[in-house]
Amino acid sequence: MIKKFLKRTAIFIASLVLLLVLVLTIIPYFFKDEITDKIESIANENLNAEVRFDEIGLSVFKHFPALIVYAKNVNIVNKKAQFASSNVVKAEAAAVGVNFYSLLKGKIVLDAVYLDDANLNLEIDPKGNANFNIVKPSKPSADTTQTEFKIKKVVINKTNVSYNDKSTLLKFKVQELNYKGTGDLSADFFDLNSNVKIKSFDFSVAGVDYVRSKPINAEIVTYIDTKALKFKFERNSIRIKNFPFSFNGHFAFIKGGYDFDLRMHSKNSTLEEMLSLVPPAYDEWREQMIITGNINFGIFARGKYMQDQSEKPVVSADLQINSGTIAYKKIKEPVKDINISAKALIRDLDINKLKFDLDNLSFNLDKKKTVINFHSEGFKKLKIKTAIKADLDAAKFKEALNLNENDIRGDVAVDLKADGIFLRDLGFSPRLNKVDTIIKSIPKFQLNLSLKNGYLKNANKNEAVKNVNLNLSLTAKDSIIRNISGKVTNLNAEALDNFVRGRFELHKLYPFTVDTELESKINLATIHKFYPLDSLEVKGNLNLKVSMHGILNRKQKKYPSSKAIVNIKNGYLKSLKFPNIPIENINVSAAITSNNGTGEDLNVKLQPAEFVLAGSPLKVQGEVSNLYDLVYNIKTQGTLDVGKLTQIFPIKDVTVSGIIQTNLMAKGSKKDLDAKNYDNIKMAENSKLKTL
CATH class of the missing domain: 1.20.5 (Single alpha-helices involved in coiled-coils or other helix-helix interfaces)
Incomplete structure (x- = not known):
């Protein structure tokens, strides 16, 4: 039963x-004919654009249980010439929901909007005209059929949005937007509850990317005043990639621009969540790291932004990071105790009104602490106050952050204090003897830096630069750049059998006052074993020894007392851009001396300087002395293809070709030339210049 x-x-x-x-x-x-005719009528009467679609139909199954009128392959086209894209909307399907019970009463009530697989191209031209401003002013309709808009739901699936405001240089791009919004959109005032999922979001202002390729998930409650075109954001929870924050404030469209007060906060988030915002190129690096720490972060923008630039907002940011650690997963010693306290404020979106305060950036690594603070105001006229004290093991720092594959080692100590104004502007340059853009002011500063037991090995090379040591001290006692003084002592670097060692002391930048001793020995053919020479092939032995002491002041005819010896044996140089034009058999033996630091006792000897360029040899030898009463004894012999030489060593904006054939012997002095004592001058020349 x-x-x-x-x-x-x-x-x-x-x-x-x-x-x-x-x-x-x-x-x-x-009701199909009545409904579809009405939808087409509404579109044509209210939109100042061309609307195209392939098919209109009715269904209760596409968005069950709603009754919908749908259109396939919808295009809304704005053909005004000033816009880059004429397609404002291109959708695989667009639909409106029709209240089923209203049909039985003889009315058409539209209560939902659906958009599937669409592309929205929204553009504002430099004058503030929008390509999506296509709604015609409302007029009394002759149609007596009752139609009401009581939209309470908006559903968007797999839609891309491109927004480009050329009047404010603001851009954003959305890929695969999935959105569901509910609220009484037909009311003058209503709350819109939104659920948003975005696969990828890009945002930029004035060409500067602030967000790139980040997914977004959000629950947003927005109070909307349709009469005033004002939006108030309340109780908003947003997550960009893994980084959560809240968003509130208001945004309003006003005549000639926008009025807003927007605040973004992320409180008690983690450093790992914040670093999920790094560009995609660094995602692999981030996934290999162990990251901990707490952060508080906020961005605030308030004021009016007018298209005529008469008013601009204030933008500020605040970042606090406490007790952070970062470490590569494969090592034990992290960068720890990371603490950052930073603020930035910019008025009128003017970089010259930027104020930045890094009150503290500090961390520990292997019981060694680094502390940095930095304060600045302005940009063109940059006021700076900073202090940096660092003690780092370069190898452990590189390993902890997994920075690159190169092997970097050494103990680095930095102590810097600076306070003052940096300014570049037009002014008279004593060096150029003319008005030019010069550095008018620098901050007073004291920098002490040391590197001990330095080591650098390129990951793609078998050999390393090692035993790198130096002590650097730089001082600016006032704001005048020419008064900078400094010295490098204990300079040493070795690679295979090559070395550079010496010291350098600069007492004053202008007039240039130096005290230096430098010596190097380099087998050029071995450089490629420890340093990448991607476009050059070099060979030969280079020996250099320089001793220089004193002042260089051409106006006062003062020169440092100097002794320099340069020797190159069996040199070879080939640019891989011009493999058929090698310079080979390079041999140079040169000595420059000036014992008293005057032009009179300057002596330059070439014994000889010779090379072969693309099969043509050239040799120069001789001696020149006394810069002010020139005494010379010079011999040249050979052929020089000027065109091929300038291919290897190009002269900017100049193309030269031609061949010089020379066989010259010249001996004499400027004193004899001025006195016309031609018997004391010897000259033998057989030179030709071809097809210059």
Whole structure:
């Protein structure tokens, strides 16, 4: 008996469901022509744009249980010439929901909007005209059919949005937007509850990217005043990639611009969540790191932004990081106790009104602490106050942050204090003897830096630069750049059998006052074993020894007392850009001396300087002395292809070709030339210049 009853009940329920489906399927088609005609009429009457679609239909199944009128392959086109894209909307499907019960009363009530697989191209031209401003001013309609807009739901699936405001240089791009919004959109004032999922979001202002390729998930409650075109953001929870924050404030469209007060906060988030915002190129690096620490972060923007630039907002940011650690997963010693306290404020979006305060950036690594603070105001006229004290093991720092594959080692100590103004502007340059852009002011500063037991090995090379040591001290006692003084002592660097060592002391930048001793020995053919020479092939032995002491002041005819010896043996140079034009058999033996630091005792000897360029040899040898009463004894012999030489060593904006053939011997002095004592001057020349 029970089985019979259950069977009849099941048949009844199945029949009822079937009847309901038939009713929902068939009844709408009694109203199909009326509804579709009305939708087309609304579009043509209210949109100042061309609307195209392939097909219109009705369904209760596409967005069950809503009754919808849908259109396939929808295009809304704004053909005004000033816009880059004429397609404002291009969608695989667009639909509106129709209240089923209103049809039975002879009315058409639209209560939902659906958009699927669409591309929205929204653009504002430099004058503030929008390509999406396509709604015609409302006019009394001759159609007596009652139609009401009571939109309470908006659903968008897999839609891309491109927004480009050329009047404010603001851009954003959204890929695969999935959105569901509910609220009484037909009211003058209403709350819009939104659920947002975005696969990828890009945001930039004035060409500067602030967000790139980040997914977004958000729950947003927005109070909307449609009469005033004002939006108030309340109780908003947003997550960009893994970084959570809240967003509140208001945004309003006003005549000629925008009025807003927007605040973004992220409180008690983690450093790992914040670093999820790094560009995609660094995602692999981030995934290999162990990151801990707490952060508080906020961005604030308030004021008016007018298209005529008469008013601009204030933007500020605040970042606090406490007790952070970062470490590569494969090592034990992290960078720890990371603490950052920083603030930035910019008024009128003017970089010259930027104020930045880094009150503290500190961390520990292997019981060694680094502390930095930095304060600045302005940009063109940059006021700086900073102090840096660092003690780092370069190898452990590189390993902890997994920076690159190169092997870097050494103990680095830095102590810097600076306070003052940095300014570049037009002024008279004593060096150039003319008005030019010069550095008018620098901060007073004291820098002490040391590197001990330095080591650098390129990951793609077998050999390393090692035993790198130096002590550097730089001082600016006032704001005048020419008064900078400094010295490098204990300079040493070795690679294979090559070395550079010496010291350098600069007493004053202008007039240039130096005290230096430098010596190097380099087998050029071995450089590629420890340093990448991607476009050059070099060979030969270079020996250099320089000793220089004193002042260089051409106006006062003062020169440092100097002794420099340069020797190159069996040199070879080939640019891989011009493999058929090598410079080979380079041999140079040069000595420059000036014992007293005057032009009179300057002596330059070439014994000789010679090379072969693309098969043509050239040799120069001789001696020149006394810069002010020139005494010379010079011999040249050979051929020089000027065109091929300038291919290897190009002269900017100049193209030269031609061949010089020379066989010259010249001996004499400027004193004899001025006195016309030609008997004391010897000259033998057989030189030709071809096809210059």
